[in-house]
Amino acid sequence: DAMLELSGITKGYNRGKPAEVVVLRGATVTVAKGEVVALVAPSGAGKSTLLHIAGLLDVADEGTVRLDGREMSGLSDRARTEARRAEVGFIYQFHHLLPEFSALENVVIPQLANGVPKAQAEARARDLLDRVGVAARADHRPAALSGGEQQRVAFCRALANGPKLLLADEPTGNLDPATSDQVFGVLMALVRETGLSALIATHNMELAGRMDRVVRLAQGRVEG
Ligand code: ADP
Ligand code: ADP
16 A cells, blocks of 8 residues: 555746756655655755655646545645645755744644644654654754754654654754764654654665665656
């Protein structure tokens, strides 16, 4: 059973203008339920574009996006935003935590935006922070945390609303090799515990090898 089905995705920028660039040319990717897939691509190949389309942040020119069996292509902007907030978690190379809020608040805020009562949101945030080993830093602002701790908090934020699908773009790419290795282990454990389906872009073949399957994006198409 598929959690994510991207089929025949075509996407270009500046369509019809001199600066037109076609990035995706019929890309097809499936992530099964509970599967963790590595997306490996050279820089500029369209990895971020593909992840944004998969995560309902951007719309393909052609092709279909199915999330948990539901066709997303025809949705209104509002319905797409709602589906994204409730069903997709994002992790980036840089944590993008809100600097003026504590680690805990950074994990609470997306839940409040999703209609979760405050006490329940805080309990869930504490549980998530505990599971990734940063419970002791809950009341600190991001700037007070190490790079690895910041990414762990970003993982908790991505999982805060219990998404069905996790999309990650070089989730440990900003960390030194030893920290990257360790923090990636934390992420994989969290994903496995929650039974999440994930598409994780990385240049690191060692990390790719720790996932269930590797797909490669090149010339706008996906292999493997
Ligand atoms: P990757 O994540 O693999 O590095 P991207 O998906 O960010 O690749 O970008 C793929 C290509 O599309 C690049 O050539 C990039 O310059 C171009 N591109 C990305 N976003 C835009 C945009 N908003 N307008 C024009 N070109 C873009
Ligand atoms: P909020 O509920 O705070 O308004 P959004 O619905 O805008 O959040 O975003 C939901 C998720 O999508 C968040 O994880 C956010 O980081 C991500 N996101 C939103 N807009 C963008 C964007 N332009 N590029 C990358 N990620 C984005």
